[in-house]
Amino acid sequence: MGASADEEHMLLSNQFDSVSAPLRDRRTSKYVQDNVHGCIFIEPLFLDFIDTQQFQRLRDLKQLGIACMVYPGAVHSRFEHSLGVYHLAGEAVQKLKLHHGSELGIDRFDMQTVKLAGLLHDIGHGPFSHLFEREFLPRVCKGVEWSHEHMSGDIIDYIVDQNCLKTDPDIIKKAKEMILASSEFAVPKSTEKEFLYDIVANGRNGIDVDKFDYIARDCRACGLGCSFQFERLMETMRVIDNEICYRAKDYLSVYKLFSTRADLYRTVYAHSKVKAIELMCVDVLVEADSYLKISSQINRPADFWKLDDTILKRIETDTSDELRVSRDLIQRIRRRDLYQYCNEFAVPIDELEHFKPVTAQDIVCSQKSSEVTLREEDVIVSNVKIDLTRGRRSPLESIKFFQDYDSNEKLSIKEEDISLLLPASYQDMIVRVYAKKHDLVKSVSEAFENYQRRMYGNTKQVHATPEKKKRKKLAEC
Numbered sequence: 001m002g003a004s005a006d007e008e009h010m011l012l013s014n015q016f017d018s019v020s021a022p023l024r025d026r027r028t029s030k031y032v033q034d035n036v037h038g039c040i041f042i043e044p045l046f047l048d049f050i051d052t053q054q055f056q057r058l059r060d061l062k063q064l065g066i067a068c069m070v071y072p073g074a075v076h077s078r079f080e081h082s083l084g085v086y087h088l089a090g091e092a093v094q095k096l097k098l099h100h101g102s103e104l105g106i107d108r109f110d111m112q113t114v115k116l117a118g119l120l121h122d123i124g125h126g127p128f129s130h131l132f133e134r135e136f137l138p139r140v141c142k143g144v145e146w147s148h149e150h151m152s153g154d155i156i157d158y159i160v161d162q163n164c165l166k167t168d169p170d171i172i173k174k175a176k177e178m179i180l181a182s183s184e185f186a187v188p189k190s191t192e193k194e195f196l197y198d199i200v201a202n203g204r205n206g207i208d209v210d211k212f213d214y215i216a217r218d219c220r221a222c223g224l225g226c227s228f229q230f231e232r233l234m235e236t237m238r239v240i241d242n243e244i245c246y247r248a249k250d251y252l253s254v255y256k257l258f259s260t261r262a263d264l265y266r267t268v269y270a271h272s273k274v275k276a277i278e279l280m281c282v283d284v285l286v287e288a289d290s291y292l293k294i295s296s297q298i299n300r301p302a303d304f305w306k307l308d309d310t311i312l313k314r315i316e317t318d319t320s321d322e323l324r325v326s327r328d329l330i331q332r333i334r335r336r337d338l339y340q341y342c343n344e345f346a347v348p349i350d351e352l353e354h355f356k357p358v359t360a361q362d363i364v365c366s367q368k369s370s371e372v373t374l375r376e377e378d379v380i381v382s383n384v385k386i387d388l389t390r391g392r393r394s395p396l397e398s399i400k401f402f403q404d405y406d407s408n409e410k411l412s413i414k415e416e417d418i419s420l421l422l423p424a425s426y427q428d429m430i431v432r433v434y435a436k437k438h439d440l441v442k443s444v445s446e447a448f449e450n451y452q453r454r455m456y457g458n459t460k461q462v463h464a465t466p467e468k469k470k471r472k473k474l475a476e477c
Helices: 005-017 021-028 044-050 053-060 065-069 078-104 108-120 130-140 148-162 169-179 194-200 209-221 230-236 248-269 272-292 311-317 321-334 360-365 438-456 466-476
Strands: 030-034 038-042 238-240 243-247 340-346 379-387 427-435
Touching (some): 038 078, 044 053, 044 108, 053 078, 065 130, 078 108, 078 209, 108 148, 108 169, 169 194, 194 209, 194 243, 209 248, 230 243, 230 248, 272 340, 272 427, 340 438, 360 379, 427 438
Antiparallel strands (some): 238 243, 340 427, 379 427
16 A cells, blocks of 8 residues: 555655765766856756656747847856756755755655756746736737746646656646746745745845846856856855844845846847847747647647747748748848847936836827828837846845855945945936837837937936937938
C-alpha cells in the first residue's frame, strides 16, 4: 500500500536535512556552464521538465525580442534566463535556510517548489515576449485579458499531462502560485512560509531573483556596465515576520537594482530604434494574423507552445499573396528602411497623474497647414513609461530593512535619511512619434510640435530630426 501524502512529505523533508542528500543530488544531476553564474547543477526532477519540447521552445525565444537588431550581442534566450533564475532561486532559499537554521522550517518540498517556479516562470511567453503580450494582442484581441504568467500555469499543466511526469501535484500547484505572485492574476497565497513567494516573482516590493538574473544577463549581452551586485543582497537578506528583509546599510545596493533596471529601459528596451523595429514587427504580425490565425492560438497550450520567434522567418519565406504586406515590412526591416523617428518629449511631472496615452489621432488632429494631409495610418505614437517598478512612488517605500544581524525588528528607511541626491520623481512618461514613410517626417514633426503647444503651451524637442535641424539653421541665418 502506498505512503500517504503526509508521509511522503516527511520523507522528503528528512532527506533534505540529511548530510548525504546533497551528495546524492550531485551524483544524479547534470550541469551546464552558464556565462553569468558559472556551473549550474540540474537535478532529475527539473531535467524532466527541461527535456520536453515545450521547454526547449524557450531556445527560440530571445530574451530581448528584436533588440539584437540594434544590440548585436543581445541574442540570449529565455532558455538560459530560465536556467539562471532556477539557479538563483535555489541559492536564495538555501542561504535563508543556512542563516536561519531550522527556524523557518524550510524543507526539501519548499526547495523544489521555489526552484521549479524559477525554472518555469517564463514558459508562457509568446513570440518576441512582451511585444506579443502588450502590443500585438491588444490590437487583434480587444478586451481580452491575457498574460504570460497565466499561460505559464496552463503550459505547466500541459507539460505534466503530455509527458506523463510523475511530479507531486502540491509542488506544481504552489509553483504556479509563486509564478503568479507579482501579476494582476495573483491568487491568495498561503500565510505559512509566505516569504517563499518573495523569491521568484515578488509582488510585495519587486526585489526577486528574476530581476537579479535578467539585469546581469542583459547588461552583459548588450555590452553595458552593471554597478548592481545582486550577490551582496543574496548574502545579507533575512526573514523577519514572514517577509524577506535587507540590511539597512545595503540600501544603496537595493536602490541600484531599480536604477539599473530603469537605465536598461532607457538605453536598451525602449531605445528609439528598437521601438521602431518593434512597431514594424507588430504591424507584420497584425497583417499576418487573419491568414496565420496567430491570435487564435493563445488559449490552448497545445497550440500556443508551437509559437516562437521563428514566425518572422516563416512569414518572410512564405510566398502566399495573403502575406505580401507582412513580407514587404520584413524586407524594409532587413534593408534598415525603418519607421522614421521624428521626436519625443517627456510629460511634465505635474501632468503625470492625469496623463492619457497620446494617439495617432491626437497628432493628426493637431496638423495645421502642410504640404501633405496626414492620415492616422501614417503616424505611430509610442507612449513609453520608465519607472522604478512602483510607478510615481519610490521603491524604497515598500521595502523592509533590519538594523543589524542581532535585530529582530524590520524597519522602513526614509529617503531624506539616505541622500539629497535621490530623484524627486520616480517615473518618466516619454511620448515618441514615428512616421511610417520618409516623406512624411516633416509633416508629422510639425503636427507633433503643434500638439505639444496645445497641451502644454511649449515644445520640448529632445532629439530633433535632421529636417528640424535644417529648418532651425535656416531660420538663424
